Amino acid sequence: MTQRIFIPTAGVGSRLRHLTxxxxxxxxxxxxxxxxxxxxxxxxxxxxFVIALGFYGDLVRDFLHLAYPTxxxxxxxxxxxxxxxxGLSRTLRQCRDFLQKPFIFLSNDTIVQTAxxxxxxxxxGFSESPVSDAYRSLNVKNGVVSSINEKSHHQVGSVPYIGLxxxxxxxxFWEGLEDRQTSKNSGEVSGLTNxxxxxxxxxxxxxxxxxxxLASLAHAREAIASDETLNILEKPKEAIWFVRNNVIKYSAxxxxxxxxxxxxxxxxxxxxxxxxxxxxMFCYKKVSGEVLSKCVDLKLFKRFLxxxxxxxxxxxxxGTRLNEFRSNCLNFYWTKTEKRLxxxxxxxxxxxxxxxxxxxxxxxLEELLGRLDWKLLSDGLPGSFHGDLHFENVLWxxxxxxxxxxxxxxxxxxxxxxxxxxxxxxxxxHGLIVSHENIINEKFKILxxxxxxxxxxxxxxxxxxxxxYFLAWCVSNNFDINRIYILTALIFLNIAPLHHEPYCFLxxxxxxxMLAQPLNPTKQGTEQRxxxxxxxxxxxxxxxxxxxxxxxxxxxxxxxDSLNGEYLSENSxxxxxxDSIKFVYSxxxxxxxxxxxxxxxxxxxYRCIKPGGVIRLVTPNFEQIHRALIENDIKYxxxxxxxxxxxxxxxGVDRSIENVALHWIANYQNFVTTSENIEEWEEGWYRGPPxxxxxxxxxxxxxxxxxxxxxWVISNVPEQHFKNGGHINTFTFPKLEKMLQSAxxxxxxxxxxxxxxxxxxxxxxxxxxxxxxSIYVEGIKAI
Numbered sequence: 080m081t082q083r084i085f086i087p088t089a090g091v092g093s094r095l096r097h098l099t100x101x102x103x104x105x106x107x108x109x110x111x112x113x114x115x116x117x118x119x120x121x122x123x124x125x126x127x128f129v130i131a132l133g134f135y136g137d138l139v140r141d142f143l144h145l146a147y148p149t150x151x152x153x154x155x156x157x158x159x160x161x162x163x164x165x166g167l168s169r170t171l172r173q174c175r176d177f178l179q180k181p182f183i184f185l186s187n188d189t190i191v192q193t194a195x196x197x198x199x200x201x202x203x204g205f206s207e208s209p210v211s212d213a214y215r216s217l218n219v220k221n222g223v224v225s226s227i228n229e230k231s232h233h234q235v236g237s238v239p240y241i242g243l244x245x246x247x248x249x250x251x252f253w254e255g256l257e258d259r260q261t262s263k264n265s266g267e268v269s270g271l272t273n274x275x276x277x278x279x280x281x282x283x284x285x286x287x288x289x290x291x292x293l294a295s296l297a298h299a300r301e302a303i304a305s306d307e308t309l310n311i312l313e314k315p316k317e318a319i320w321f322v323r324n325n326v327i328k329y330s331a332x333x334x335x336x337x338x339x340x341x342x343x344x345x346x347x348x349x350x351x352x353x354x355x356x357x358x359x360m361f362c363y364k365k366v367s368g369e370v371l372s373k374c375v376d377l378k379l380f381k382r383f384l385x386x387x388x389x390x391x392x393x394x395x396x397x398g399t400r401l402n403e404f405r406s407n408c409l410n411f412y413w414t415k416t417e418k419r420l421x422x423x424x425x426x427x428x429x430x431x432x433x434x435x436x437x438x439x440x441x442x443x444l445e446e447l448l449g450r451l452d453w454k455l456l457s458d459g460l461p462g463s464f465h466g467d468l469h470f471e472n473v474l475w476x477x478x479x480x481x482x483x484x485x486x487x488x489x490x491x492x493x494x495x496x497x498x499x500x501x502x503x504x505x506x507x508x509h510g511l512i513v514s515h516e517n518i519i520n521e522k523f524k525i526l527x528x529x530x531x532x533x534x535x536x537x538x539x540x541x542x543x544x545x546x547x548y549f550l551a552w553c554v555s556n557n558f559d560i561n562r563i564y565i566l567t568a569l570i571f572l573n574i575a576p577l578h579h580e581p582y583c584f585l586x587x588x589x590x591x592x593m594l595a596q597p598l599n600p601t602k603q604g605t606e607q608r609x610x611x612x613x614x615x616x617x618x619x620x621x622x623x624x625x626x627x628x629x630x631x632x633x634x635x636x637x638x639x640d641s642l643n644g645e646y647l648s649e650n651s652x653x654x655x656x657x658d659s660i661k662f663v664y665s666x667x668x669x670x671x672x673x674x675x676x677x678x679x680x681x682x683x684x685y686r687c688i689k690p691g692g693v694i695r696l697v698t699p700n701f702e703q704i705h706r707a708l709i710e711n712d713i714k715y716x717x718x719x720x721x722x723x724x725x726x727x728x729x730x731g732v733d734r735s736i737e738n739v740a741l742h743w744i745a746n747y748q749n750f751v752t753t754s755e756n757i758e759e760w761e762e763g764w765y766r767g768p769p770x771x772x773x774x775x776x777x778x779x780x781x782x783x784x785x786x787x788x789x790x791w792v793i794s795n796v797p798e799q800h801f802k803n804g805g806h807i808n809t810f811t812f813p814k815l816e817k818m819l820q821s822a823x824x825x826x827x828x829x830x831x832x833x834x835x836x837x838x839x840x841x842x843x844x845x846x847x848x849x850x851x852x853s854i855y856v857e858g859i860k861a862i
Contacts, residue, residue, distance in 0.1 A: 082126045082195075083182040086118060087170050089133025089160040090187075094292040101316055101331045103135040105187040106142060107290060110303045111321045114290050115139065117190045117303075119147060120323075129153045129177045131170045133160025138329070141357040146322040153177050167266030171256060181249055184267050186242025188291035190299060193284070196245060201280040203227075203271065204243035206287040213292070215240045215268060219282040227272050229265075241287045248274050314577055319486065326351070327362045328486070336361055338489035345496060346463070349390055349484045366483045368474035372516060375470060380545045383473065384552055386482050387507075391500045393462040401461075406841070407492035408457040408499050409634065416569050417632055420444065423576035423587060435531040436592045444572075447594040451565065453634045464491055464498030469510030493833065504558060505566035511546040512567070513589070514539065518582055525585045532588045568593035621661050622840070623653065623687065625680060626668025649675040655687040663688060664840045666697035667853070670806045674818075677808070681822035690862040694824060695840045699743050700854045701809040705785045708740040708776075716740070719852040727767050737776045741768030743852070745793040747805035766805065769795035785811055815856045824858030831855065 092104030099107070105115040119128065132139055132154055143152055155174045159165045171178075181199050189204075196202055203217055203224050210216050216228045216237035228237055244267065246252050255273025274280055288299035316331035330336050340361055343353050351363040371383065396404050424430065431443050441447075465472070466488020474483040491498030513536060517523065522537035553560050571590030575583045620637050625647065627638030639653065663684040669677050684694050707715040713736045716722055723734030723742070732738055748766040769792065779791055789809030801807060816827045832850040835841035836857055844855065 082122060083129065083178070083180060084118075084122060084126055084185055085129045085131075085171075085174065085178055085182050086115065086185050086187050087131040087167060087174075088115065088139050088187045089131045089136065089157040089170050090165075090167075091134045091161050092188075092291075095296065096293065097315070098293075098296075099134075101135070102318070102329075103139050104291070105139055106135075106318070106329070107296065108318055108320065109190065109288075109290060109296070109300050110305065110308050111319075113142065113318075113320055113322075114190060115143070115187065116146060116320065116322050118185055118187070119143070119150065121191065122195070124150065127151045127153065129155065129174055129182070131155050131157055131174055133157040133170070138359060141360050142320075142327065142329075145327055145355055145357065145360055145362045146320075146325060168256065168269070171267060171270070175253060178249060181245075181247045184242075184244045184246060186291075188289060189242040190288040190290060190303070191241070191243060191285040192288075193286045196281070196283055199247050200245060201247045201274050201278055202245040202283045203275075203280055204241045204283055204285045204287070205238040206241050206285060208239055208287065210237050210239050214289075217282060222282055224275050224280040224282050227268055227275060229268075238282070241285060241289070243285065243287075244271055245283075246271075246274070248278050251277055321365065324365050325354075325362050326365050326485075327360055329360045331359065333358050335489045338495055339487065342487055342489065342495050346465075346484070346487060349482075350487055351483060351485070366474055366476075366485075367478065368476035368483060370471055371473040371475055371482075372470035372514060374475055374477075375541060375545065377541070377544055377548060379475065380548065381552075383475075383482060384549070387468070387503070388556075390465070390484070391462050391503065393460065393500070394497050396461050396497070404459070404461045404494075404497060404499075405457045407494055408459045409453060411492040411499070411502070412456055412566070412569060413453050413634060416448070416573055419573045419576055423572075423583070426576050427580075427583070432529065434529075434591075436588055436595070437533055439592070439596065441591060441595045444591050444594070447591065451594075456562065456565065459499030459501050461497045462500045463496075464488070464500060465503050466491060466498060466506070468503045468506045469515075471510070471515050501558070501562055501566055504553065504563045505570055508546070508549065508563055508567045509570045511542050511549060512536070512538075513571075513586075514542060523582075523585055525581050525588060527581075527584050527588070532584075534585050534588050534592075536585070536589075564593065620655070620659075623655070623660055623663045623684070624843070625663065625665035625684075626671070647672065647676060647680060649673070649679045651676075651679060651683065653680075653683045653687050657686055658689045660687050661689055661692045662837055662840055663692075663694040664697075664843055665695070666843060667699065669696060669810065670698050670808050671804060673808060678818060678821070681818055681824075685823045685860060688860045690860055692860050693835070693837050693840065693857055694819070694860075695835060695837070695855065695857045696815060696819075697844065697853050697855050698810050698815075699806075699852055701744065701789055702785045702811050704740055704743045704852070705780065705788060708736065708780050711736060713739075715851070721852075724767055726765055730765050730767070730770075732767055732770060735773060737771075737773045738768050741771065741776065741792055743806065744789050744809060745769060745796055745806050747796045747800045747807075749797075749800050768792075769797070771795050785809065786814065810854075812854060812856060815854075819856070819858040823860065825861045826859045827856065828858075829854060829856055 086105070088103055088105040090104070092099035095104055095107065098104075106113040109117060128150065130139065130143065130152055133156070136154075136156060140154055143150070155177065157170050157173055159169060183195065191204065205217050205219065210233045212231040215230055216233045217224050217240050218226045218228065218234055218237055227240065228234060251274045252270035255270040258269060258273075271280075288302060289295040290299050318329040320327045320329070328336075328339065330339075336356065336359055340353050340356055343350055351366050353361045353363045355362045371379070420431075431445055433443055434441050465484055467486055468484070472485045472487075474485060476483070488498075491502070517537055517539070523535060525532065525534040550560055553563060568590045571586045571593065575586035575590065577583075578586065621635040622637075624631060624633070624636055624638045626640060628640055631638035639647065681694075688694065703715070716736065716739045721739065721742070723739055727734065727738070746766060746768055771792070780788055783791060786809055793807055793809070796805070796807065812829050819827050832844045832853065832855060833841050834855070835844075836859070844850070
């Protein structure tokens with residue numbers, strides 16, 4: 080008889096906190112594969128699975144189709160899986176039509192390693208683990224369950240119920256579940272209790288692991304791990320799973336997956352070929368071999384480097400393509416580092432400061448970064464690239480005598496074909512300094528105070544030997560080891576906010592320490608890099624970013640958000656000489672100020688820009704937003720990544736398409752702040768649209784053109800909050816064209832995201848979810 084198993088995956092998994100912010104809890108990794116994979120593999124392949132979907136249910140469905148293409152799955156989408164009225168009881172009722180036969184109930188955070196009873200019967204699973212108030216418990220006598228205890232109502236001799244049950248008398252189960260008074264918050268237990276009361280229910284002991292909270296998940300990972308478990312450091316919004324003979328890569332970013340798949344074709348001689356994909360995952364057949372970290376010796380490492388020389392096919396660039404490559408390098412090294420450091424400081428509440436690190440007085444990181452010659456770093460070596468080239472991402476097949484590269488990067492600052500070969504060299508170097516295995520096994524120490532940091536990393540001798548050979552090899556092959564050293568330091572700083580404590584602090588301290596302490600290449604045949612020889616950052620200003628934010632920085636650019644403590648206004652002077660800069664850029668700023676302010680800033684920009692210089696304005700595409708509202712196109716707003724803010728519900732504002740569209744046109748905030756980040760809001764804080772009757776919104780949207788509709792919506796913003804930083808203006812291309820022409824600019828045109836007359840400005844467009852919601856308009860100051 081074919082077994083039918085019910086697994087409810089609809090819930091949000093809030094007890095796992097950050098791990099389930101963008102991933103269903105059934106997909107959390109344990110020993111290189113998701114929890115639900117451990118569950119599916121526990122049953123015969125001809126079993127039938129009823130899967131309740133809810134929170135990120137599309138990811139659960141995609142994974143199961145990729146990993147188990149021949150299995151039979153019945154997917155049921157739950158209409159309400161979070162908030163009021165949600166819960167396991169509701170989920171079960173919605174799956175009732177597919178469970179009208181004996182079935183097994185399996186909680187989606189339960190992993191067991193004991194055989195299921197073969198004979199169809201009523202039974203409940205328990206463990207010999209100590210009873211905890213986190214779980215319900217069973218009273219068992221002579222192998223038969225006499226009753227089920229609610230959490231914290233245990234009796235002497237009770238054993239923990241593990242969320243696993245064989246339900247033979249399914250009619251009695253549904254009868255108990257329909258007693259809504261008792262089943263409202265008790266999930267499957269109300270149905271099971273009805274069976275216990277009326278039938279013999281056996282107690283079956285299992286070897287059990289709970290994955291439903293952070294502590295028990297950590298225990299499960301440690302207990303289930305084996306010598307075959309790989310050294311994979313967990314990353315937010317990413318995962319890689321090994322299921323049977325397949326490897327499945329997941330990312331929360333669609334473009335990430337699309338680019339990875341595209342690059343697999345470009346690198347096909349060196350990487351596995353992808354067999355199938357979805358929006359957020361792709362799959363390829365597992366390649367035979369051993370990761371280089373587990374089999375490397377000096378002879379094999381030398382062979383690996385020679386393979387890399389073949390892989391790194393240098394691309395000859397000139398003119399525009401060379402300038403684009405250098406711009407990509409600058410964005411990849413400078414801009415990304417600034418962004419990641421800001422993320423690190425915010426995430427851990429740390430400030431950049433002078434510190435003693437391992438006994439050395441180290442200045443602020445801002446000062447260290449200012450000493451670097453960013454122009455030199457950006458003049459990289461263009462060619463084919465991997466992007467994450469370290470030992471855990473390289474397989475060696477003794478049988479085939481070949482290397483296979485894994486987990487390649489999706490792009491290099493947006494370019495799929497050409498990256499900086501020096502970045503791959505730096506990734507190799509970073510892996511020789513810090514091995515994943517030693518981090519996972521906690522073979523490092525870090526003591527951190529505000530004034531002093533001390534760290535120590537245990538290193539295997541083979542990695543020390545490989546590093547020594549690597550530096551000598553780089554010198555003999557005319558690679559600049561100082562450049563590799565600096566980029567390696569930047570890599571440690573960049574990945575610091577992406578990892579767990581205390582490893583994240585080690586990465587930060589190591590990166591900062593490396594920037595401050597020169598590489599000693601005495602035995603490598605090169606001159607030692609000294610502090611005094613480092614070029615200082617240029618004071619020449621080439622461009623101005625209007626409305627950049629208070630902490631925005633970029634080499635040879637100035638960000639302007641206020642002048643002399645005052646916000647930009649109709650009277651602001653940009654305090655630059657006439658014809659002194661090449662570029663002015665502004666993104667998602669002008670919709671926050673009035674037409675008179677915009678007119679003044681355009682005139683000031685024209686005054687400051689040199690003849691032949693370019694101005695680029697980016698603002699919401701209000702015509703497209705207006706059209707999406709009229710056409711009720713909620714997918715448009717979903718694709719651009721905005722369907723409302725969490726705090727709206729505190730003010731009775733729902734996430735309807737009307738309110739989402741109005742938010743883009745005329746949002747306001749009822750508090751004064753210099754930051755737009757209010758994810759950690761307090762009660763009473765609000766940023767969102769004015770409250771307007773939805774039917775009236777619909778009528779006005781059809782009656783008025785885009786600009787007049789915008790004016791009408793803006794007129795509903797509460798007067799006392801009008802200047803608190805929200806959207807108070809709308810633009811179309813004709814309106815911007817007229818305003819730019821009035822300021823003196825010519826050759827006004829609307830361009831695509833990332834497409835510009837200046838590579839220096841195209842790089843700034845790369846903000847997530849902005850492309851579809853924005854228009855990009857440029858003008859030139861005639862020569």
